[in-house]
Amino acid sequence: MTNRLRYPLLAVSLLILFAAIWAGMVRLGWRWPVLLPALPLSHGPLMVSGFLGTLIGLERAVALGVRWAYLGPLATALGGILLIFSLGGSLGALLIVFGSFIMLLIFAFIVRRHLASYTITMALGALVWLIGNLLWLSGWPIYRVVLWWAGFLILTIAGERLELGRLLSLSRVVMNAFIFIIAVFLAALLISLPLPDAGTRLAGLAMFALAIWLLRYDIARRTIRKPGLPRYTAICLLLGYFWLAVAGILILGFGQMTAGLRYDAYLHAIFLGFVFSMLFAHAPIIFPAVLGSQVVYNPFFYVFLITLQVSLIGRILADLTGLWQLRLWTGLLNGIALTLFIGTMMIMVVRGLKVEGRSSA
Numbered sequence: 001m002t003n004r005l006r007y008p009l010l011a012v013s014l015l016i017l018f019a020a021i022w023a024g025m026v027r028l029g030w031r032w033p034v035l036l037p038a039l040p041l042s043h044g045p046l047m048v049s050g051f052l053g054t055l056i057g058l059e060r061a062v063a064l065g066v067r068w069a070y071l072g073p074l075a076t077a078l079g080g081i082l083l084i085f086s087l088g089g090s091l092g093a094l095l096i097v098f099g100s101f102i103m104l105l106i107f108a109f110i111v112r113r114h115l116a117s118y119t120i121t122m123a124l125g126a127l128v129w130l131i132g133n134l135l136w137l138s139g140w141p142i143y144r145v146v147l148w149w150a151g152f153l154i155l156t157i158a159g160e161r162l163e164l165g166r167l168l169s170l171s172r173v174v175m176n177a178f179i180f181i182i183a184v185f186l187a188a189l190l191i192s193l194p195l196p197d198a199g200t201r202l203a204g205l206a207m208f209a210l211a212i213w214l215l216r217y218d219i220a221r222r223t224i225r226k227p228g229l230p231r232y233t234a235i236c237l238l239l240g241y242f243w244l245a246v247a248g249i250l251i252l253g254f255g256q257m258t259a260g261l262r263y264d265a266y267l268h269a270i271f272l273g274f275v276f277s278m279l280f281a282h283a284p285i286i287f288p289a290v291l292g293s294q295v296v297y298n299p300f301f302y303v304f305l306i307t308l309q310v311s312l313i314g315r316i317l318a319d320l321t322g323l324w325q326l327r328l329w330t331g332l333l334n335g336i337a338l339t340l341f342i343g344t345m346m347i348m349v350v351r352g353l354k355v356e357g358r359s360s361a
């Protein structure tokens with residue numbers, strides 16, 4: 001039963017991604033048809049919770065192998081669909097809150113089974129997502145909760161990288177530095193509730209410190225020497241850390257923003273630069289793992305990666321200098337890079353499934 005849920009859930013999460021990209025284009029200024037007037041406003045929640053929340057929840061549910069864990073991605077996927085069509089009032093947000101609650105339960109379960117700094121970091125990521133979603137459900141504007149959503153993704157990724165970093169057997173001092181940075185980041189999120197500007201800037205500082213820590217201690221620095229998929233993954237990871245550092249500096253410098261070019265610059269340094277570089281790194285493993293097929297890799301992935309990186313540099317520069325046309329075109333290229341990468345990945349995974357099916361028949 002749960003096996004059959006994987007395919008529709010992954011398909012819905014991709015549908016949400018494409019709707020969110022469309023919404024992003026309209027927000028950027030492209031006069032594309034908008035059949036659903038509220039769609040552009042849902043761009044942020046669709047990207048963070050509808051797409052990434054569902055994908056991460058699905059990956060966790062498959063790894064855990066218990067039925068109830070599928071309730072999380074099921075709820076966030078349904079919530080995303082309701083947001084796209086502006087149906088059900090706040091039911092969409094409520095379902096997303098429920099989905100993030102299930103994610104927290106999954107991590108509580110994992111932490112009980114295996115108490116370690118990396119499981120705790122990922123559990124904190126789920127907690128931060130839930131809190132951000134609760135604030136959003138209660139009517140807080142997105143610019144006040146977006147740091148919590150970013151925190152969900154940053155802590156989830158940092159925890160995953162820490163898990164792999166165990167191979168390097170990090171010293172106590174290095175681990176304490178990691179814990180200290182995460183504690184400062186969490187404190188910054190709490191401070192941002194009464195003091196948005198101070199909390200935001202402190203979060204930026206913690207992001208910068210985390211980026212430096214990851215650049216210094218991630219095993220990517222070693223695996224970059226291996227050819228093929230390990231090198232491709234390592235390059236994506238190191239680029240992601242670079243973007244996290246850029247985001248940290250921008251956030252530290254700008255403080256809390258409510259909308260506009262600076263807001264666009266720092267949010268997308270995190271979400272496109274850091275988070276999507278990580279997705280580009282892990283997708284060849286995550287997508288096949290969710291659908292139960294072999295890891296896929298093709299050197300052509302570099303073309304999508306380079307397109308994303310170059311267009312993002314252009315977009316951030318355009319944001320910082322106010323070059324409107326450059327922002328429009330580089331933003332469009334961001335969307336094209338994501339669409340082509342995910343599309344190619346899915347075609348490869350589905351082809352792999354067919355080949356495996358035939359050879360096992």
Ligand code: HEM
Pocket residue numbers: 021024025027028029041043044045047048052142143146258259260261263264267268271272275276331332334335338
């Ligand atoms: C495909 C490329 C993308 C484009 C063209 C795009 C475009 C935009 C634009 C124009 C804004 C409004 C900024 C402003 O207030 O001036 C925005 C906001 C935002 N974006 Fe994106 N974006 C993209 C990708 C992403 C991704 C991948 C994520 C998350 C994973 C994301 C999350 C957000 C969030 C959370 C906001 C704030 C929304 C709000 O305050 O209502 N975006 N985006």
